[in-house]
Amino acid sequence: MSTVAENLERLVTAKNDIAEAIRNKDVEVADTDGFEEFPELISRIGGAIDPSDLTYNKIAEIVRSGNAEKVFRIGDQITTIYTNTDGNQYNMPWDVVAFREVELEDGSKVPGMIIQSHYATVEDIQFDAKEPSSSNSSVASYGWNRWMYSGIRQWLNSNANKGEWWTSTHAEDVAPTQLSSVNGFMKGLPTDFINMLKPTKHETALNYVYPSGRASTYVYDTTYDTFFLPSLKEEHFQYSAQPTYWDGSDREGTDWEYWIQRKGEIAQDYGSSNANTNTIRYSLADKTTAKNVWLRSANRYFSYYEFQVSKTGFYASNHSIVSFGCAPAAVIC
Numbered sequence: 001m002s003t004v005a006e007n008l009e010r011l012v013t014a015k016n017d018i019a020e021a022i023r024n025k026d027v028e029v030a031d032t033d034g035f036e037e038f039p040e041l042i043s044r045i046g047g048a049i050d051p052s053d054l055t056y057n058k059i060a061e062i063v064r065s066g067n068a069e070k071v072f073r074i075g076d077q078i079t080t081i082y083t084n085t086d087g088n089q090y091n092m093p094w095d096v097v098a099f100r101e102v103e104l105e106d107g108s109k110v111p112g113m114i115i116q117s118h119y120a121t122v123e124d125i126q127f128d129a130k131e132p133s134s135s136n137s138s139v140a141s142y143g144w145n146r147w148m149y150s151g152i153r154q155w156l157n158s159n160a161n162k163g164e165w166w167t168s169t170h171a172e173d174v175a176p177t178q179l180s181s182v183n184g185f186m187k188g189l190p191t192d193f194i195n196m197l198k199p200t201k202h203e204t205a206l207n208y209v210y211p212s213g214r215a216s217t218y219v220y221d222t223t224y225d226t227f228f229l230p231s232l233k234e235e236h237f238q239y240s241a242q243p244t245y246w247d248g249s250d251r252e253g254t255d256w257e258y259w260i261q262r263k264g265e266i267a268q269d270y271g272s273s274n275a276n277t278n279t280i281r282y283s284l285a286d287k288t289t290a291k292n293v294w295l296r297s298a299n300r301y302f303s304y305y306e307f308q309v310s311k312t313g314f315y316a317s318n319h320s321i322v323s324f325g326c327a328p329a330a331v332i333c
Helices: 002-024 039-044 056-064 137-142 151-156 257-263
Strands: 077-083 089-103 109-117 200-205 220-225 293-298 305-309 315-319 323-326 329-332
Touching: 056 077, 056 109, 056 329, 089 200, 089 257, 089 329, 151 220, 200 293
Parallel strands: 293 323
Antiparallel strands: 077 089, 089 109, 109 329, 200 220, 293 305, 305 315
8 A cells, every 4th residue: 555655645746736826926826636637647757556456445545535536437347356156256356336425324525536336246136026915916916116115226325135125114015035035235345345335316207007096196205325326317318209108307317427438428218229338238247248127217107117227238027036247336435
């Protein structure tokens, strides 16, 4: 860490020296803190700071100081080791996808750097299990598309062993079929990596169908999650032919710059005719096998259809009981 520490100290010293020189020459400067005229110096010190050199603790320190965008760029990767239930280990890169002010559970708002797994999880998990005692026949047969109560949300946010990461969240709730065979997702990640992250606020629109009576009213759940699935909006998707089938507002988050760069300014539209190879997620297990992955957003006109990204690069929706991988996100803050 000495090289990085020295470089960071050099950055601060260089900025102060430049500011002093400008002041001594009486040159008017609109923002001496920003130094937009020296982007390479400010962001990387001429390339000397490489995110791969930074400890997790140092990364968190930079983000919490509000200086993340001066050190990191969209698309930079932070790599950790993921250990699955069988003890197999994988190098797991996380892409920097956005810089945002985020809200914590205590209501405070802090600088955040959003990261997302570059690869799909080794494990395939049901978004939600079927709930035979549900009053909604579709949920009884195909599961519920409500993120707040989903089985995959519990899996992503647990460090418990297999058989222990799920608890019932409502009267009809049923455990995902993977409960007995896989550990909680956080169990596979190093403690110092987890310590960079905090639960942050996320809103997710409910479907119109179940509970009933909201055919023209948007209703949202608020959750605080350490790991979460991206919404349609965050992954720069749209459903232009059926705008009421998804949430086009910013309540489910705003388009992440990473996906804007990969897809272009116009959001990727729904359906197989709009496939985009830049959207494909490959398995962490071998880095070459394309996988279907879950998103957080519910298909609003169905109680059981959940949006997903297909292994051929388009987005669609599928029954919540289906077992897919996911490319989870988290916030360093």
